[in-house]
Amino acid sequence: MTEFPQNAILVVVEARASGELEQAAAGLFGAAAGAGTPVALVLAAPGAGKAAAAEAASLGAVRVLIAETPDPAVLGVPGVDALASAAEQVQPDAILLSHSLDGRDLAGRYAARTRTAVCVDAVGVSRDEEGVVANHSVYGGAYNVTSTATFGPPVITIRQGAVEARAEAQPETSETLSVTPSGKPAARIDSFDEETAVATRPELRGAAKVVAGGRGLASKEQFALVEQLADTLGAAVGASRAAVDAGYIPHAHQVGQTGVSVSSQLYIALGISGAIQHRAGMQTAKTIVAVNKDADAPIFEIADFGVVGDVFKVVPQLISALEARKK
């Protein structure tokens, strides 16, 4: 086995049940390439490792270590064991994972096991004279913070969708990682339903575009307007807490401090006043558009393009204008 790069950044990516890498993978390699040489650890179901490794290389991994879990029903622990083995071999300058539920569990367990420092929910990584540092946007984007480890490689989780940079594709150089199982007690996955219902619409977390609706939509039926515009733009659907509390849409769509935080390219707020709670979850979006009939709504203070008007008039016109251009 050849040596690993001196400035290796170990990127841990999980293959989905379908075999593709998780959505955040491209951003993780993009971030890693800006701070060192991306080396991938691919966690996959038995038989799925090779295809996932090829995808990792196409996203910028210079070397790929494949860890196929011996028993896919065991939750979490095999991934931690694989990461421990990979980090020992690669001796990376930093370890990057997605700030997803599974990524956080993996990062947390690994850091606790090895007494490594974690930097969480970063929106980017960079390098200074001392090593790799993580950049964060905290308290709903009100502060920029830089953090790192006192020594050793920091374990950094990256907010989904926050990194735009992409790494150059690399020729595939992959090998199977030999993992020493820790035998730690783990939970089990008893069954799994791949969600096909939402497959046509992007997930909120990590989406490039988000259309969100608030109490201004006035009813569950009328909230469909938000979904229509989302589908026209290929956007994910979000909602304010008020819309969720009113039962227009399930809680999983809530954007805000107590819901999902999004850093999308485009955020369209329909009938949302823009309470601090909501703004905290979306004000790092690159372009913010707001439609609200209340000219004094706080959302206009942060909107790049604000329309004071009736969503039920403006949005249908917007949809037909966009559809006319598509033809």
Next chain:
Amino acid sequence: MKIVVLVKEVPDTYGDRKLSLETGLADRDASEIVIDEICERALELALAYADANQGTDVVVLSLAPDGATATIRKGLAMGAGSAIHICDEALRGADLGLTAETLAAAIRRAGFDLVVAGNASTDGSGGMMPAMVAELLDVPLVSGLSSVEINEGGVSGTRVVESGVQQVSASLPAVISITEALPGPRFPNFKGIMAAKKKPLETLNLADLGVTADDPDTARSIMLAVAEKPPRAAGVKIVDEGDAGEKLANFLIENRLA
């Protein structure tokens, strides 16, 4: 069954929250401090189980500064049987690693069948504490549960991940974390508030727990810089004159957003 619920004090998200630009730490005087709502839901889960199962011991555990007693008492007023408050000057600015180590030591000391936590706090939004504590306690972790079934020997539930929905289970002892899909908390009633005054509230420091804050063998996460972002400036604002939809379409197309 003994259930330990992790409770965290946070600045209220309904107000402005500040970081001290000198220390990088949360400015606790700048905002109202409340129990993080997700922790209240975690406590509600434990209390609902205790209501239905006699002999359940619910303990509220919080690592927080001096003044946190009122928050912790609220947990007791809601119905927890006892509380542990870890409070030590050396924990000021503690990173996730030191916090996890300290919590795990307190949980081990108290004894537990189940540890219940929220999936992520609203201030740090790390969402890693349950995993770190599970690893240190050497027990299974079931994170991000949107429904939970607790029984004598185990815990199970629904876990929504990026690609779908898992049904998961673990035997006890275990650590779980829950999402906001779980029911909101009960309000403490007058009887509960009166009873809370008589319930045991133990205060522990790092020496009690045998934890060293500055262990040279453990890497810590440190803040290098903190800066306040200039507030976002408002852009174009138009009043609909019957063509705002068209204008908005143009804006999106010109900016390559449609």
